[in-house]
Amino acid sequence: SQQGEEDPQALSIQEGENATMNCSYKTSINNLQWYRQNSGRGLVHLILIRSNEREKHSGRLRVTLDTSKKSSSLLITASRAADTASYFCATEEEYGNKLVFGAGTILRVKS
């Protein structure tokens, strides 16, 4: 079963714009992770945020976590055509010791 649900399902923006993707989940978690998948490839880890953290940055990526609302957002600033990919959130449930992935957001950055 899927724990995380991403929103929107698809997003199309112009190069240079910011892209925001959201993830909601249902149970208590230890951490939440974001992954990117380019077409025909495996998933690549982007960033991890722990349940006691509220915000984290990595390069052009900014992730927030609101455990009271059970939601997270991934912001990609100054997007590039190379950011075109599917983005997945994954949660490690508090008592699960495994990752559960959402359905993903398809991001298209037009040059």
Next chain:
Amino acid sequence: DAGVIQSPRHEVTEMGQEVTLRCKPISGHNSLFWYRQTMMRGLELLIYFNNNVPIDDSGMPEDRFSAKMPNASFSTLKIQPSEPRDSAVYFCASSLVGGGIDEQFFGPGTRLTVL
């Protein structure tokens, strides 16, 4: 390090045949995960191993699926007999798990087509 290695990259077989997918995790990682990805169901965890021992196989769809990890550097996922609905991309991932699940490293996947 070469990353997680999967073979074959593509497999086309006929219904009823046995299929074996192979995975070599990253050296030093102690956990290995098998996932299946389809358009309809997204990315599903099938089974995961910790220190070569199967920990959770609740995602394995049915008895036709089996997975083994005979040593720390090799795992197989077998489907016998295969059915058209097994067509999917199968990913193997590995991780170094301490107190929890951190970053997982994914292989390139095996695209399975069952005719």
